[in-house]
Amino acid sequence: MNFYKRVEIVCNRIPHGNTASYGQIALLCGKPKNARQVGYALNHGLAGKHAPAHRVVNRQGILSGASSFQTYDLQKRLLEQEGVTVQPVPGGWQVDLKRFGWKNTMREAEALQEEFLRLGI
DNA sequence: GCACTGACGCGGG
């Protein structure tokens, strides 16, 4: 299976103004234990150039640090631009997943699995 | 093939 292709599809499915965690993406890709690979994919541009990487944060809503964005606060600005509230915490910036976390339905998850199957990835 | 790395996450204390 093409895990990174799946990551691309899932990321592009994250609604505007929402955020998702690495683990959540991995789960939707059918590989619950591959959260780290999701990060790897985004970091190396393996999820396509259009993937909204700024909408992906860790389990606690902490922004991933500056590493792969051009400026230290680019991810924060992109999120705020979409109406997502970002607040400073010790260790970086954080979004409230209770308010801005992507709540995907079971139906939606199943639809994704079917699509992967259909596409053969 | 081996060892090490890392945009991560969970469970025990």
Place this chain on the structure above:
DNA sequence: TCCCGCGCCAGTG
């Protein structure tokens, strides 16, 4: 609730 250790696994040298 906060820490900390450990599990995870594709890439890389």
